[in-house]
Amino acid sequence: MRIPFIKMHGLGNDFVVLDARETALPAITDAIAARIADRREGIGCDQMIVLEPSDAADFKMRIFNADGGEVEACGNASRAVALLHGTAARVETAGGTIALEPAEGGASVDMGVPKFKWDAVPLAYAMDTANMPVGWDDLDAPMAINVGNPHVIFFVDDADAINLAAIGPVIETDPLFPERINVNVASVAGEDHLTLHVWERGVGLTRACGTGACATAVAAIRKGIARSPVNVTLPGGDLTIAWEQGGSIRMTGPATEAYRGSFEWDDYS
């Protein structure tokens, strides 16, 4: 069975998108997703995205990390899917319903209301998520936020100087985070400008992470070191994040369709 796919990216965070809204796919397992995502043996991507029909919204978006694990949210893929869909849409995800608005060269997405309680992140035990009494090497006193998926955020003087490739996997898999965690290291470049690097759960270092930008901007606004809207500079480019206390997060930025292709299902199943 030949399966068509669309290769897309948001700021270099890349996706294989399978559109199963009209024609159903065979069941997708974590192992199949990991084989498709493999950059040496498969098509190669940070996340595999599967679009399916939904009873609760215009359609459903499922997200599989490169390690095959199915997760709740992906900011950059949300903009890519908005570009693909072409008109405004409400989309069901495992992390909640989001609202897409395509814009010139990309999209603006209502990512929903962030959650701050320790058991909503989730953490393994109760603590203040705005000033966590924990640390790893030079990184300490982080904040933790769930923006559909779980994030921990460290503010440092120079985010570019942190060896996130070394410390990221240690923090991602720390028992404090029962569902593992996306690790964000940021520095304040101005009151409306952050520099950010992200170690993504189930992937590793990425060129950009949309939910990481959302979580980090919200953390900085909450901490009083930035004000909305915040420009977040990632290795792959910039996103704009707007958030007011008690409201939902709006993320705006580019998305790109790279190419279309197809693969033989049996090669991956």
Ligand SMILES: N[C@@H](CCC[C@H](N)C(=O)O)C(=O)O
């Ligand atoms: N690249 C994404 C985040 C994808 C999911 C994340 N790795 C997780 O495990 O929660 C983004 O742009 O938000």
